[in-house]
Every structure is written in structure tokens, then in C-alpha cells.
Amino acid sequence: MRVLEEGRGELLGWLDPDEARRWMAERKSRSPVDKRMNLREAVERFTHDGDYFALGGFGHIRVSMAAIYEMIRRGRRHMAMAAKTAVHDVDILIASGVVDRVECAYSFGHELRGLSPAGRRAVEGGRVKVVAEISNAGFQWRFKAAAMGLSFLPTRVMLGSDTLRYSSAKVVEDPFSGKPICLLPACYPDFAIIHVHRCDRYGNSQIDGITIEDSDLARAAKRLIITTEEIVDEDLIRMEPERTVIPYYLVDAVCEVPYGSHPGNMPGLYYSDEEHMAEWLKLSRTDEGVKEYLDKYIFSVEDFSQYIELVGGRKKMEYLRRLEMLEEPLRAPWAVRG
Amino acid sequence: MMDYTATELMACVASRTLEDGRSVLVGTGLPMVAAALAQRLHAPNLLIIFEAGGIGPRIPTIPISVGDSRTFHRAIMAASMDYVMSCAQLGLVDYAFLGAAQIDPYGNLNTTVIGSHDRPRIRLPGSGGGNDAGSLCWRTIILMMQDRRRFVERLDFLTTPGYLTGPGARERAGLPWGTGPYRVITQLGVMDFDEVSKRMRLLSRHPGVTLEDIIENTGFQLIIPEEVPVTEPPREEELRLLREVIDPAGIVIG
Numbered sequence: 001m002r003v004l005e006e007g008r009g010e011l012l013g014w015l016d017p018d019e020a021r022r023w024m025a026e027r028k029s030r031s032p033v034d035k036r037m038n039l040r041e042a043v044e045r046f047t048h049d050g051d052y053f054a055l056g057g058f059g060h061i062r063v064s065m066a067a068i069y070e071m072i073r074r075g076r077r078h079m080a081m082a083a084k085t086a087v088h089d090v091d092i093l094i095a096s097g098v099v100d101r102v103e104c105a106y107s108f109g110h111e112l113r114g115l116s117p118a119g120r121r122a123v124e125g126g127r128v129k130v131v132a133e134i135s136n137a138g139f140q141w142r143f144k145a146a147a148m149g150l151s152f153l154p155t156r157v158m159l160g161s162d163t164l165r166y167s168s169a170k171v172v173e174d175p176f177s178g179k180p181i182c183l184l185p186a187c188y189p190d191f192a193i194i195h196v197h198r199c200d201r202y203g204n205s206q207i208d209g210i211t212i213e214d215s216d217l218a219r220a221a222k223r224l225i226i227t228t229e230e231i232v233d234e235d236l237i238r239m240e241p242e243r244t245v246i247p248y249y250l251v252d253a254v255c256e257v258p259y260g261s262h263p264g265n266m267p268g269l270y271y272s273d274e275e276h277m278a279e280w281l282k283l284s285r286t287d288e289g290v291k292e293y294l295d296k297y298i299f300s301v302e303d304f305s306q307y308i309e310l311v312g313g314r315k316k317m318e319y320l321r322r323l324e325m326l327e328e329p330l331r332a333p334w335a336v337r338g
Numbered sequence: 339m340m341d342y343t344a345t346e347l348m349a350c351v352a353s354r355t356l357e358d359g360r361s362v363l364v365g366t367g368l369p370m371v372a373a374a375l376a377q378r379l380h381a382p383n384l385l386i387i388f389e390a391g392g393i394g395p396r397i398p399t400i401p402i403s404v405g406d407s408r409t410f411h412r413a414i415m416a417a418s419m420d421y422v423m424s425c426a427q428l429g430l431v432d433y434a435f436l437g438a439a440q441i442d443p444y445g446n447l448n449t450t451v452i453g454s455h456d457r458p459r460i461r462l463p464g465s466g467g468g469n470d471a472g473s474l475c476w477r478t479i480i481l482m483m484q485d486r487r488r489f490v491e492r493l494d495f496l497t498t499p500g501y502l503t504g505p506g507a508r509e510r511a512g513l514p515w516g517t518g519p520y521r522v523i524t525q526l527g528v529m530d531f532d533e534v535s536k537r538m539r540l541l542s543r544h545p546g547v548t549l550e551d552i553i554e555n556t557g558f559q560l561i562i563p564e565e566v567p568v569t570e571p572p573r574e575e576e577l578r579l580l581r582e583v584i585d586p587a588g589i590v591i592g
Binding site: 087106107111123129134136140141158161163166171181210272326330335 | 420469497511590
């Protein structure tokens with residue numbers, strides 16, 4: 001195949017498919033093992049300074065904020081993030097100094113809430129580097145290539161754009177159609193953390209609602225931490241096997257963390273906490289504000305359950321549940337003008 | 339005549355652009371409002387699709403994210419990004435809505451950086467699903483504000499392909515045949531693209547907006563036909579639905 005064009009972005013997370021097979025064969029146990037542990041242990045064992053990682057969910061939907069806080073508390077540094085529709089996750093990881101390189105599909109924005117002051121300040125000031133651009137489908141299909149055990153996946157996105165020129169993709173002539181086609185390199189992140197609705201002690205996991213990229217990401221990741229709203233009996237999984245999105249043999253750690261996606265949305269359980277998001281967006285306008293936020297919500301507490309108490313405890317969680325169930329109107333302080 | 343804002347007018351125009359019985363990939367904000375309005379008026383069978391996996395929801399309130407639980411509320415399918423983007427690549431998605439910080443005469447879009455890529459003056463979110471939508475969906479509708487900083491001869495960064503450098507350029511780059519930008523809707527008017535040159539052309543100007551206003555706020559040569567009609571202002575029913583039903587909290591339309 002003739003290479004027509006090559007992106008100049010840094011190639012992160014790629015493995016030769018035989019190297020990937022060897023990793024999966026040797027490091028992913030097909031024997032069911034009880035993988036329950038606390039989050040601190042999981043983060044210490046499976047995340048390392050300098051790693052390239054991806055988070056499940058969608059920026060502030062079903063994202064393991066609990067694990068993010070733990071990475072910040074453990075002082076992880078020089079990490080590169082697969083910013084696949086990264087919203088609150090990447091913002092706080094950049095602001096706290098954990099992430100200093102980003103492969104960017106969507107980052108530095110807070111969707112309807114506007115732009116992210118902390119993330120933008122870091123990139124514009126040179127503290128954080130965008131080492132490659134990509135699109136959302138681009139990331140999805142980089143993970144899919146890895147999940148299929150391939151070196152790349154051909155697609156028709158990114159062609160003709162600067163997004164491609166700053167990515168790690170290549171364009172070749174499709175040997176069947178003769179048309180130019182974009183090859184996305186497989187992406188095997190060093191680790192991924194995925195927050196789920198429920199799983200058993202071995203890691204067999206169910207997700208309610210959209211799965212986003214997580215079925216493929218779970219297979220692509222070299223190490224996988226599952227955080228879960230609840231740990232259930234294996235029998236419950238076996239009663240409805242069609243609901244399993246992630247099977248146990250992909251999973252390295254299982255951590256039970258109720259409300260683990262707060263202040264994000266956990267579909268069916270609780271909506272995003274827009275008052276808390278507004279507080280972050282306001283404080284993160286300055287470096288002093290960022291420090292104030294991190295001291296208050298992350299460094300002054302020992303674990304996520306203490307944090308949940310701090311942000312309003314059961315009363316707040318009940319309000320967010322009613323919001324999710326459409327029993328309350330949405331209050332969004334960031335939407336107030338003037 | 340009823341009072342309305344530019345945002346409300348843009349929502350109404352965008353909504354009228356969508357035909358019934360078609361599919362549309364929508365992004366955060368105004369596109370959600372426009373699609374919801376179309377569904378309640380002339381396009382009850384409009385299939386709304388969200389990139390994170392929500393297909394055919396009955397949207398109860400404006401979602402904050404294209405992935406939040408509202409995007410698959412009473413949907414026909416809660417799928418994955420792979421599923422939705424594959425459907426788009428397969429040719430099943432008719433329309434996509436996009437926004438941008440910059441647009442050029444061929445409808446190419448920048449949502450990545452202002453200034454240089456490696457040390458940007460302003461860092462923007464990047465492609466997100468924008469490049470995918472603009473590459474794969476049949477007709478792209480762009481919603482953005484119009485002024486000389488945004489409507490530029492040359493983009494700082496080409497995030498999402500429009501007609502690239504002109505006729506045939508998309509197909510030569512390998513993009514799916516017959517796709518591309520369809521309408522550009524701003525606070526001043528509505529634009530489409532000349533069939534032959536693929537350059538942007540004025541289609542209508544909004545009430546109270548002069549041709550000079552539009553020319554002054556466009557940083558490139560816009561094709562201006564001899565007859566330029568005035569956009570139909572929002573109808574009473576459209577405004578009522580927008581204000582009372584679709585976005586009562588004013589999160590998007592203010």
C-alpha cells in the first residue's frame with residue numbers, strides 16, 4: 001500500500017499486534033480471582049508516573065471521578081491522557097499537575113457550560129502540550145483496532161484536514177476501491193479506569209444505558225481498574241449474561257465506590273451536580289482558586305466517602321437522584337447571565 | 339410583530355431546515371433545541387442521534403452533554419460511539435449540526451486553535467465529533483456567529499472538512515461521495531454553497547439586516563445573488579415552544 005500522507009502527531013499507545021497478544025496472554029488471567037481492593041491500592045498498583053491512559057465514560061458522564069481524585073492525592077505526575085471527549089476529568093487532572101501531555105479529540109471545554117479555564121490556561125501557557133490531535137470516532141476506532149488485535153483500522157474520517165496532519169494516522173490508497181483511506185493506529189493505553197453500575201468480585205461488569213467506547217477500551221487497555229456503584233453476587237450477572245459489557249478476564253482491580261462519578265452524571269442513578277461544577281468553573285479561573293478547590297475537596301479528605309459527605313452527603317445525593325429521575329427542575333448556576 | 343432574539347431566530351431557521359423522516363446527528367446547545375423544535379412541529383419522525391450512543395430519544399429536557407442520560411431517555415437504542423459513527427460512515431445519517439470558531443469560503447471549520455498549533459493564542463476544544471460528522475454525514479448545517487474574525491479567507495487550523503479547496507476536493511481526499519456543508523446559519527442570515535464553485539453564497543438575510551451588514555461582517559468574498567429574500571421571522575408557535583416547552587430555563591436560548 002502506498003502511503004499518501006502521514007500525520008506528524010506523536011504515536012502514543014501503539015503496540016505491534018504480536019507484542020499485544022503476548023501481553024494479553026501473559027498478563028490477563030483467565031482464572032477467576034477475587035479482585036476487590038480499595039481504590040488507593042488499585043491506583044498505587046496499576047497507575048504509574050509517565051503512563052498514557054484513558055478513562056471510560058464521556059468526560060463527566062459515568063467517569064470514575066473517585067479514581068481521578070485518588071490519582072491526584074497520590075501525586076501522580078507526567079501522565080499523558082487520551083482525551084476522548086474529556087471534560088471535567090481532563091480539566092482537573094491538568095489543573096492538579098497529573099497530566100502534562102494530551103492526545104486531543106475534545107478537551108479544554110465543558111460542553112454546554114463553556115470552555116475550561118484551567119485546561120486552557122495550561123495549554124496557552126505551555127505547561128501542557130497537545131502532542132496529537134484526533135477526532136472522537138478516531139479514538140473510538142483506535143481502541144477498536146486494539147480490541148480486535150490489529151495494528152490499525154481503516155476509516156473515512158479526518159481525511160483532508162489539519163486534524164489528520166497533527167494526528168498519528170496515515171493515509172494510504174485503499175487496495176480495493178483505489179480511494180484514499182485513513183488508517184488509525186491501534187491504541188493500547190497503559191491503563192484505563194472505567195466506572196460501572198455493578199459488577200461482581202471478579203470484575204464481570206454491567207453498564208446501564210449507552211456504553212460509549214468502553215467495550216472496546218476495556219479490551220484495549222493493558223491494565224484495567226473497574227470502579228463500581230455496587231458489587232453484586234456472581235449469580236446476578238449469570239442471570240442476565242447479555243448485560244455484561246466487560247468480562248472478568250480483562251479486569252485487574254475491582255473497587256466499590258458509591259457515587260463514584262460525582263460531580264458527573266451516572267445514568268439512571270444521579271444527574272450531574274451543576275452547583276459543584278459551577279464552583280469548580282469559578283475557582284479554576286485562577287491558580288489560587290485551583291489550589292483552594294484541591295485542598296478543600298481532595299487533599300483534606302482521606303477517601304471518596306469523606307468527599308461525598310463534604311459535598312452534601314445523603315441529602316445532596318438524594319437531590320441528584322431526583323434530578324436524574326426528572327422529579328426536580330435543573331438548576332445550573334453557570335447558565336445565569338450577567 | 340413579536341420580539342425575538344437572534345438565537346431564537348437561528349433555532350427556528352435551523353429547525354425548518356430539517357425534513358421529516360430524516361436522521362440528524364446533534365451536538366450540544368442550539369442544535370438540540372433546533373432538532374427538538376422540528377420534532378414538535380413539521381418533523382415528528384425526525385430521528386435524533388447523539389454521538390455517544392443515544393439513538394431516537396424523546397428528549398425530556400435540554401441535555402448538558404451529548405452523552406448525558408437525557409440523550410437516551412426513552413430512546414429506541416442505547417448504543418455506543420462505534421455504533422453511531424459506523425452508521426454515519428455507512429451513509430445512514432442525513433444531517434449533522436456543527437458550530438465553529440472560524441469558517442472559510444468553502445465551509446471548512448476550525449474548532450482547534452487560534453494562533454499556532456504548538457503555542458496557541460486561544461486553545462479550543464478540538465474536533466470532538468465535529469470532524470467525524472463533517473466527514474461522514476450527508477449534509478452538514480453550521481450554526482455560528484458571523485463577523486470578520488470568524489468568517490475568514492484562511493483558517494488558523496482546518497479541523498473539519500467543508501469543500502476543502504473547491505469542486506471535487508472532498509472526493510479526491512477520500513471523503514464519502516456527495517457529502518459536505520449544506521447551510522450556514524448565523525445571526526445575520528442564511529448561506530448555502532454554489533453548486534459549481536462550492537463557495538459560500540448568501541441565501542437570505544434576516545429581518546432588519548442589510549446586505550452591507552452581511553458584507554461588512556464577512557472576511558471573504560461572499561457570492562451575492564441578485565435577489566436576496568428576507569428570512570421568515572419566528573412564528574408565534576415556534577417561540578412559544580422554544581420558551582415554554584423546550585428550554586424553559588433559558589439554558590441555551592437565554
